[in-house]
Amino acid sequence: MAEREAPAQDGRALMVRDAGPAASLSEQVAELFYKLTWRTPLHNMRLTGKLPPRLFAVPDDPLPGDPVRGEALRHGRFQFRSLQVPFGKLDEEREKLPPDFQNYIHRFAWLRDLAAVANRAQGTELAEKLMDQWLDTHGMKVTEPAWRADNCAWRFVNWAAYAPYILSSGDLIYRSRVLNSVARNARHLDKAAQRAPEGRQRLVAWAGLVAAALLIPDGKARKVVGEAGLEKAIASAIFPDGGIVSRSPLALAEAVHMLGLLRDAYAKRKEMVPAFIDAALERAVPALTGLAHGDGGLGAWQGAGVFPPDELQALVAGSGVRARPARQARDWGYQRVSANKSVLLLDAAPPPLARESAVGCASTLAMEFSHGADRIIINCGGAALVGKHVPQSLATGLRSTAAHSTLCLADSNSTSILPGGKLGRGVEEVELDRREVERATRIEASHDGYQRAFGFVHRRLLMLRDDGMELRGEDMLLPEGPRRKRDGATPFVLRFHLGDGVEAQATENGAVLRLPSGGMWQFRLTGGGLTIEDSLWVDADGRPHPTTQLVVAGEAEAGGSSTGWLLKHMG
Secondary structure, three states, X not given: OEOOOOOOHHHOEEEEOOOOOOXXXXXXXXXXXHHHHHHOHHHXXXXXXXXXXXXXXXXXXXXXXXXXXXXXXXOOEEEEOOEEEEHHHHHHHHHHOOHHHXXXXXXXXXXXXXXXXXXXXXXXXXXXXXXXXXXXXXXXOOOOOOOOHHHHHHHHHHHHHOHHHHOOOOOHHHHHHHHHHHHHHHHHHHHHHHHOOXXXXXXXXXXXXXXXXXXXXXXXXXXXXXXXXXXXXXXXXXXXOOOEOOOOXXXXXXXXXXXXXXXXXXXXXXXXXXXXXXXHHHHHHHHHHOOEOOOOOEOOOOOOOEEOHHHHHHHHHHHOXXXXXXXXXXXXXXXXXXXXXEEEEEEOOOOOOHHXXXXXXXXXXXXXXXXXXXXXXXXXOOOOOXXXXXXXXXXXXXXXXXXXXXXXXXOOOOOOEOOOOOEOOOOOEEEEEEEEEOOEEEEEEEEOXXXXXXXXXXXXXXXXXXXXXXXXXXXXXXXXXXXXOOOXXXXXXXXXXXXXXXXXXXXXXXXEXXXXXXXXXXXXXXXXXXXXXXXXXXXXXXXXXXXXXXXXXXXXXXXXXXXXXXXXXXO
16 A cells, blocks of 8 residues: 555645855855964864873774775775775875765775775784874875865774774884874864864764764763754754755765764763754654665665665664654655555755755656666666766766656756856756545646746656556646747657666557566556667666666647656556
């Protein structure tokens, strides 16, 4: 049976994209001046103090390590999203690496991968060698990205979680260097956490500071300040419905991971977890799992690839939260309908705020649909996973409306992607109406992304039957507002990107889809012509995989257009 819930208040919800105030010139100058002070003896004096004699506890990291990356470490190289760099060439190659690869190194996230292939006795020598190498280059030189607040926070937490790998040496000089850097990280966060960019980065930075207060001595005052800062950071980063302001599942997963580790640190110290941390996790985990398909993994939204089921399960387990997936998150912006073995997901909100849109996608009204373990309709995903197989040029294309299962008008994005990477003008309002009708769930949503340039509003109607065996849809272009003068009709393309292993065969009025599990579905059109074209999807490690897409081409006259379609289980 489909999930049942009350209709939206007043039958309609209005979501407005708020660009948010840009930083003033004085704020930018102050931030530049603050970072310049990192190079002065004064800042080094701030980071100098009594060494912590020990860590009070070792929090448990719930995420599994990657054995492939772990084996690469044992063979003398860092590997990340198919890019590799030998340890000996790290200093000369570092600046050429994608930002996420640099973060992976500076955060010591590779300790998790090493732990996946080597126990403490096997991995200590290598971990200490790499620790020494990092300390030689960055231990006393406070620069970005190594000392960026969120990287500093993750580094502290990872050092604590994998302390047996880096603090087992009997070399007192080495141990002193490590403990000195542990203390310097904490002291740096004392000042840097409040200056981290609002959103995920600030949340992570404050959580790292609280972790430092719990896990090393002299943390009483730090804990009071850190908890107050973290509470404010959570309030500004996580919506009341549990979503994160960037609308990215990757960013929300990172927040859940950090808060889960912090919660475990409280437990290890036998201290009470502040209510606001438990409340944040109780909101965030259902929002995150609300984007899960029948195979247990997350859909590809706002730059994420297909998020693997085992990682999601580990994050949920580490959070300590047991709750059903969220079905309707207005601020987070995603709608979920679960009917028997079928799951329908819809992006029903404007793109993320301007300050959060570095990898944001023009995906408004895009959908994904799965049945059991088979993903039938997907988005390409992967815009945030720049690496060997996803160069920056491809990442830009993966952010486009055409890379999502929705309607694209005049080969234009519903929200523009600016040359610098930020999102520009486009969708500002999304109207939504969700209700239960006889033996089905009906969602009707529209956006104004094409109104200004073309004089049309895109409206999408979706209706999933309670048994999950039939999904009906209609995509309309409705004239609204002043329309710019154009010769003739305006062309549009309606795309349905197909999941991995789904085979499509064209028929007279649509296509037959054969799923990897052996099931068959029929896609039928009530208007427009259909072609089957090449497409791709990107996995969680940034590797593209070939697939196909159903493409429905048509034209919208001055009075608008309507394209109806049906996806039905055949056996």
